[in-house]
Amino acid sequence: MNPYEAVRLVELDLRQLVRTVLGSSWLEIARAGGVVDVANLKEKAAVERGRRPAAVVSSDLLDYTDFTQLQNLILKKQWETFAPALGTKRHIETYLSKIAGFRNPTMHARPLLPFEEHLVLGISGEIRNRIAIYRNTKEQSSMYYPVVDLITDNFGNTHDGITNSIIKTGVRLEIGETVTFTCRATDPEDRELHWKLSNNAHGGLDPQIDEATGNEVTLSYTFARADVGERVPLLIHMRSNGEFHRQPGSQGTDVSAMFHYAVNPPRQGK
Known part of the structure; x- marks a missing residue:
């Protein structure tokens, strides 16, 4: 896995975690907390539909949130709710801050130094594994299944x-x-x-x-x-x-x- 994939998968998994923890109430919680502008998300969805007329694009507004909005929702507005899945707040704040810092270079094909690549892959792996374990327990499956x-x-x-x-x-x-x-x-x-x-x-x-x-x-x-x-x-x-x-x-x-x-x-x- 390369750093680009690692960052992309963390972002996707954080959205899945929001779905698992907050369900359909996530939008009202995020709106009330000032994390998202619903009109802006709807505009993004409309633009996506216009750009991809041959595809069935997602109607879930959560898919149009950016990484910073996910950070704020999890860390600043709903941490106690997400803590059972992610662990210690200080560690996750550091991890997500690192991922955010490396996000732009990786998304725009700017190379990272070798130690930065290892750091991104390690952080991504740990966060995604925490989320997978939590989703298994919340979805009433044992911790032994994918x-x-x-x-x-x-x-x-x-x-x-x-x-x-x-x-x-x-x-x-x-x-x-x-x-x-x-x-x-x-x-x-x-x-x-x-x-x-x-x-x-x-x-x-x-x-x-x-x-x-x-x-x-x-x-x-x-x-x-x-x-x-x-x-x-x-x-x-x-x-x-x-x-x-x-x-x-x-x-x-x-x-x-x-x-x-x-x-x-x-x-x-x-």
Whole structure:
């Protein structure tokens, strides 16, 4: 992992932590505390929709907060609420201050010195691991299983690891078109994570299965004539290489997410 990825993942994980700790009340808390300007966040979302007309962009205003706003919400307005997840305030203040200081250089491709790179990677790893452990306990899973941070298709449809794992995308595709998923997860014991994507309508006999291993992977599926229909369920499974899993069985699965698509019949003569 490079420093750019480390900083980006910390920011994403902090947003996931806010969702876990505060839920839908985060916006009112942040607004009342003067952390965010709701009108400004809505404007950012509108600008994003305008710039990406071919994508389903996020409607969650939390995704449009910046790193400083996340810092202020966690450290200045709601520390007692976040302390069980992050530990000692003095340490986290120092860590987030360091990350903030390195954020601009890494986001603009300015190189860091070797010791700075190691510092960023170490801080990122510790913060993300704390968050993963806390999310496991809050989401009523034991501390032995990995958690999904985000699964996103190339149209912008997402599973955030918290809400419903069945996503009805509303996307219509043609035979031969491909959908691509970016998948990211964290394991509290830093185990190897294996991902698999297939069409669940084929009853486990799907000849087109994409697989990958890692904390952040890309999976893809190309729709065929056999997939034509109004509800094509693409299923993503993730499991660690540990002995035990959330969903036991011969294969063993820790996380599942399903994305539904519609595949159009070919036009006459094709």
